Amino acid sequence: MTGSVDLRGGDWLDDNRANWDERVPIHVASDFYDQGPLRVGGSVLDPISRAGVGRLFPDGLASARVLHLQCHFGSDTLSLANLGATVVGLDFSRPAVEEARRMAAELDVDGRARFVEANLYDARHVLPEPESFDLVFTTWGTIGWLPDVAEWARIIAWFLKPGGRLFFADGHPAAYVFDGADGPGGMPTFQYPYAKAGPDVLDDDSDYADADASLVNARTWEWMHPLDEVFGSLRAAGLTIDDFTEHYEVPWQIFPATVPKGDGMFGWPAERWLPLSYELVASAPAS
Numbered sequence: 001m002t003g004s005v006d007l008r009g010g011d012w013l014d015d016n017r018a019n020w021d022e023r024v025p026i027h028v029a030s031d032f033y034d035q036g037p038l039r040v041g042g043s044v045l046d047p048i049s050r051a052g053v054g055r056l057f058p059d060g061l062a063s064a065r066v067l068h069l070q071c072h073f074g075s076d077t078l079s080l081a082n083l084g085a086t087v088v089g090l091d092f093s094r095p096a097v098e099e100a101r102r103m104a105a106e107l108d109v110d111g112r113a114r115f116v117e118a119n120l121y122d123a124r125h126v127l128p129e130p131e132s133f134d135l136v137f138t139t140w141g142t143i144g145w146l147p148d149v150a151e152w153a154r155i156i157a158w159f160l161k162p163g164g165r166l167f168f169a170d171g172h173p174a175a176y177v178f179d180g181a182d183g184p185g186g187m188p189t190f191q192y193p194y195a196k197a198g199p200d201v202l203d204d205d206s207d208y209a210d211a212d213a214s215l216v217n218a219r220t221w222e223w224m225h226p227l228d229e230v231f232g233s234l235r236a237a238g239l240t241i242d243d244f245t246e247h248y249e250v251p252w253q254i255f256p257a258t259v260p261k262g263d264g265m266f267g268w269p270a271e272r273w274l275p276l277s278y279e280l281v282a283s284a285p286a287s
């Protein structure tokens with residue numbers, strides 16, 4: 001849900017960028033973002049992304065050009081590079097992009113890994129390469145920072161080659177209506193509307209990757225995007241939805257009641273109360 005927001009600038013962009021800039025060194029130093037596997041040529045992709053990309057590229061990523069939107073400091077981007085892809089990562093945080101470039105050089109994949117510092121909504125201006133990617137990859141904590149999913153979808157469609165695919169995975173909006181641990185047995189309770197128009201402007205100094213962190217730039221602007229908005233935006237941009245799967249696990253502890261399920265994933269302790277995440281594959285017309 002968009003409301004009227006200037007997509008190219010304003011308090012929402014400044015506040016969110018300051019928040020993410022501050023998180024970068026905290027995340028780089030955290031166990032949550034363990035870079036060890038990257039340093040031995042491996043991947044830190046979560047199991048949902050790993051399996052999803054594997055299904056899209058059963059013969060491997062060696063000839064694939066991948067655009068990773070909202071790439072943070074490049075862990076997943078460099079995982080895809082380690083799997084053989086030629087990658088471009090885009091993020092609006094300068095410290096994130098600087099760290100991604102540093103890591104790409106350390107891993108000696110900088111010939112196949114480029115990082116661009118930009119607001120998502122400026123992507124077509126800073127990366128004038130229409131129809132040049134086999135895969136647009138964007139996962140976990142992305143569209144919630146974006147006011148306008150219709151424009152996001154148009155940007156993705158603009159970058160995809162004919163027949164190119166989008167791989168998208170994120171927290172499920174049905175789960176995002178809940179929060180906290182005040183329900184029976186420490187379960188989260190209903191707190192937010194599913195289809196709120198306009199942003200939630202939050203002041204929260206905590207960070208999901210480091211329980212000890214206390215952020216100075218605590219204000220964020222976040223948007224709920226119902227499933228029909230995501231599906232409708234991708235379709236309106238000319239993409240076909242090829243695959244959609246709801247998952248009962250997510251790669252961070254989304255609620256205190258969720259428990260480790262192995263491989264970095266968290267899920268409900270017993271019943272599958274409601275989906276915690278989803279993955280979606282969409283494709284551009286073949287020609």
Ligand SMILES: C[S@@+](CC[C@H](N)C(=O)[O-])C[C@H]1O[C@@H](n2cnc3c(N)ncnc32)[C@H](O)[C@@H]1O
Pocket residue numbers: 016020021070071072073074075076090091092093096118119120121139140141142145146
């Ligand atoms: C939760 S992180 C994504 C993390 C990613 N899944 C990972 O673990 O590598 C969200 C990212 O979106 C970026 N971001 C937020 N708003 C953005 C915008 N308007 N344009 C570009 N990047 C943005 C932030 O800088 C941050 O790196």
